[in-house]
Amino acid sequence: MSAQIISGKSISDTIREEMRDEVDQLKQAGITPGLVVILVGEDPASQVYVRNKAKACEQLGYYSEVVRVPAETTQDELLELIKRYNEQANIHGILVQLPLPKHIEEKAIIDAIAVEKDVDGFHPESVGNLMIGDDALLPCTPSGVIELLKRTGNHPAGKHAVVIGRSNIVGKPVAMLLLRENATVTICHSRTPNIAELARQADILVVGVGVPKLVKKDWVKPGAVVIDVGVNRLPDGKLCGDVDYEDVLDVAGWITPVPGGVGPMTITMLMANTLKSAKRTQA
Numbered sequence: 001m002s003a004q005i006i007s008g009k010s011i012s013d014t015i016r017e018e019m020r021d022e023v024d025q026l027k028q029a030g031i032t033p034g035l036v037v038i039l040v041g042e043d044p045a046s047q048v049y050v051r052n053k054a055k056a057c058e059q060l061g062y063y064s065e066v067v068r069v070p071a072e073t074t075q076d077e078l079l080e081l082i083k084r085y086n087e088q089a090n091i092h093g094i095l096v097q098l099p100l101p102k103h104i105e106e107k108a109i110i111d112a113i114a115v116e117k118d119v120d121g122f123h124p125e126s127v128g129n130l131m132i133g134d135d136a137l138l139p140c141t142p143s144g145v146i147e148l149l150k151r152t153g154n155h156p157a158g159k160h161a162v163v164i165g166r167s168n169i170v171g172k173p174v175a176m177l178l179l180r181e182n183a184t185v186t187i188c189h190s191r192t193p194n195i196a197e198l199a200r201q202a203d204i205l206v207v208g209v210g211v212p213k214l215v216k217k218d219w220v221k222p223g224a225v226v227i228d229v230g231v232n233r234l235p236d237g238k239l240c241g242d243v244d245y246e247d248v249l250d251v252a253g254w255i256t257p258v259p260g261g262v263g264p265m266t267i268t269m270l271m272a273n274t275l276k277s278a279k280r281t282q283a
């Protein structure tokens with residue numbers, strides 16, 4: 001039997017629809033959620049992401065600013081810009097599009113963003129709050145993964161979740177959120193010798209490695225939920241995930257496509273974080 005397809009696009013549309021009422025109420029109370037996206041340089045992929053973020057803001061009636069600065073911008077100039085937006089009351093979320101040019105230290109920039117406006121969830125204090133289970137703005141892609149699971153009835157509680165990849169933006173926070181949702185979590189990475197064997201034990205398999213079609217059908221337990229975070233560009237220009245979708249389709253119970261799976265959730269969770277941050281400013 002073929003796996004059920006998890007459409008991130010349609011789940012994302014539903015969440016945005018649900019957010020509309022909250023946005024309207026907040027606006028009636030005099031607060032318009034505001035997001036600033038800062039783009040340093042002209043990386044083509046980043047340009048597309050930034051455009052999509054601005055479009056989502058427009059669709060939901062947010063206030064949004066896109067600040068484009070040249071690749072030669074110094075670290076001090078960027079820090080100064082962040083300081084300005086930290087203090088600007090109509091801005092509830094600050095996102096600095098990564099990657100940054102080599103001469104700018106990413107950590108210094110992330111650390112400078114006010115925690116309450118850290119809608120990417122990358123600030124060390126946000127990460128710490130996630131770790132200890134305190135209220136926090138959660139990183140967007142990982143929280144999107146959890147939404148996909150819950151909204152398809154695949155609640156992580158009591159399940160064995162295997163996460164392949166341990167980056168700070170995908171693997172580690174996904175693992176931590178799954179743990180918070182009461183899954184039993186195994187984390188694999190490039191130094192794990194027996195990944196296929198571990199992956200085959202997963203009720204929920206989350207893959208974020210950046211290797212096209214790494215996961216084959218013999219890595220997947222029949223009926224498992226497979227969430228593919230990977231986005232890879234093939235030589236023919238097409239996008240593919242870290243999971244060999246066609247190969248795994250007959251074994252998995254549920255699977256996310258690439259594109260149209262995890263991807264659309266990331267921007268929606270960014271919108272949700274901005275809304276949450278704006279709501280917090282209500283007296």
Ligand code: NAP
Pocket residue numbers: 141164165166167168169170171188189190191195208209210211214229230231232262263266
């Ligand atoms: P990353 O920082 O390069 O981390 C990759 C992780 O995968 C590392 O932990 C690495 O292990 C592990 N890894 C690499 N090759 C492996 C292998 N052969 N077997 C097992 N583990 C392996 O990448 P990332 O930023 O987490 O991104 C991962 C993927 O997700 C990329 O395709 C990226 O484009 C995609 N992504 C998508 C979204 C979205 O919105 N859909 C958002 C973010 C990222 P080590 O730690 O041992 O090196």
